[in-house]
Amino acid sequence: MTYQIVMPRVMEIGGGASGSLASVLERLGLSRPLIVTDAFMNTRGPVPGLVTQLREAGITAGVFADTVPDPTTASIDAGVEALRQDRYDCVIGVGGGSPLDSAKAIAYLGTFGGTMRDYKAPRQNDGPALPVIAVPTTAGTGSEVTRFTVITDSESGEKMLCGGTAFCPTAALVDFELTLSMPFRLTADTGLDTLTHCIEAYVSRRRNPISDAHAIAGMRAVADNLRTACFEPDNREAREAMMRAATQGGMAFSNASVALVHGMSRPLGAFFHVPHGLSNAMLLPRITEYSAEGEALPRYADCARAMAVTAPDADDETAVAALLDALRALNRDLQVPTPADYGIDRAEYEGVLETMAEQALASGSPGNNPRVPDVPTLKQLYMDCYE
Numbered sequence: 250m251t252y253q254i255v256m257p258r259v260m261e262i263g264g265g266a267s268g269s270l271a272s273v274l275e276r277l278g279l280s281r282p283l284i285v286t287d288a289f290m291n292t293r294g295p296v297p298g299l300v301t302q303l304r305e306a307g308i309t310a311g312v313f314a315d316t317v318p319d320p321t322t323a324s325i326d327a328g329v330e331a332l333r334q335d336r337y338d339c340v341i342g343v344g345g346g347s348p349l350d351s352a353k354a355i356a357y358l359g360t361f362g363g364t365m366r367d368y369k370a371p372r373q374n375d376g377p378a379l380p381v382i383a384v385p386t387t388a389g390t391g392s393e394v395t396r397f398t399v400i401t402d403s404e405s406g407e408k409m410l411c412g413g414t415a416f417c418p419t420a421a422l423v424d425f426e427l428t429l430s431m432p433f434r435l436t437a438d439t440g441l442d443t444l445t446h447c448i449e450a451y452v453s454r455r456r457n458p459i460s461d462a463h464a465i466a467g468m469r470a471v472a473d474n475l476r477t478a479c480f481e482p483d484n485r486e487a488r489e490a491m492m493r494a495a496t497q498g499g500m501a502f503s504n505a506s507v508a509l510v511h512g513m514s515r516p517l518g519a520f521f522h523v524p525h526g527l528s529n530a531m532l533l534p535r536i537t538e539y540s541a542e543g544e545a546l547p548r549y550a551d552c553a554r555a556m557a558v559t560a561p562d563a564d565d566e567t568a569v570a571a572l573l574d575a576l577r578a579l580n581r582d583l584q585v586p587t588p589a590d591y592g593i594d595r596a597e598y599e600g601v602l603e604t605m606a607e608q609a610l611a612s613g614s615p616g617n618n619p620r621v622p623d624v625p626t627l628k629q630l631y632m633d634c635y636e
Contacts, residue, residue: 252457259420266424271306285352328355346390374413383418388491389439391499393421408515425492437583440475442526446498460505470494472556512614516605545619
């Protein structure tokens with residue numbers, strides 16, 4: 250049996266890694282970058298310093314700073330228009346998952362044309378697009394190393410998963426120092442996103458030994474460091490460990506897959522504007538409970554052992570029970586609301602259950618889960634998570 254592993258050609262990891270941007274461009278033979286970011290990163294984030302670094306190296310960069318949270322087809326179209334205004338030879342994504350996903354989509358659509366809905370799953374997009382250099386400023390999405398981007402259709406509201414090797418960045422500069430100013434809620438939500446990536450990659454039907462190794466390492470790091478990163482935001486050791494875990498989680502799920510939690514999370518985020526990491530966290534304990542039966546039990550037990558929430562010699566059922574308790578405790582400690590607590594109206598929630606369930610299944614992610622639900626089961630699981 251063989252399996253395909255895809256990752257960036259160049260990776261710089263560690264404190265200060267973003268300072269090597271100019272030299273990485275030189276190594277790749279690139280000289281006309283468009284920086285894709287958001288307004289905050291462009292004014293109070295690292296973008297001004299990166300522009301200065303490039304200028305001092307003789308590189309003039311354009312800046313598109315109009316990305317939006319949960320990027321939309323409209324925002325991507327605006328970025329493509331900016332890309333076409335000059336002869337840019339690469340795209341530099343700077344920010345959290347939304348700017349990085351935007352950079353990937355802009356580089357791809359700027360090369361191949363059409364609309365993003367032309368490229369949504371299950372289509373695989375493997376043709377070469379403009380090179381993307383990813384500079385993440387949050388520790389969670391792992392987008393800097395993945396072959397996926399998620400874009401919301403401005404017309405239908407559907408969160409579209411687009412995948413293929415063309416979406417994997419050419420280079421990733423993983424600098425934990427850029428995360429030191431992350432507030433509590435963002436630190437918690439992105440960290441729980443990382444944990445979800447690791448667990449789902451490990452239990453996925455498409456897992457392999459390489460993705461397993463990254464997933465286990467990432468789970469261990471999150472269990473050891475997420476609370477510290479949240480409650481001691483200046484703790485550099487915890488911040489560095491969480492940034493490394495995010496990248497490991499990204500490499501794990503990019504080379505295996507995500508599963509049911511992510512499949513259900515995208516519609517929840519699209520309909521009710523719940524940040525991606527938070528919507529994953531809302532679902533993770535209950536969906537883990539549903540999924541961890543039968544043949545999947547030993548895999549989830551391994552997750553409990555990796556996170557050190559059970560004794561190494563505990564039997565699988567005991568270990569999984571401890572895992573579920575640990576996930577619920579983590580949500581309590583990090584103040585993760587239920588959809589009801591978040592303020593989502595029950596009647597409105599119930600009114601879109603069918604559509605959310607159908608969109609979740611259509612994304613393909615639930616098909617990678619150890620247990621694959623049908624639409625009625627998905628609707629019940631959404632309701633189980635509501636309160």
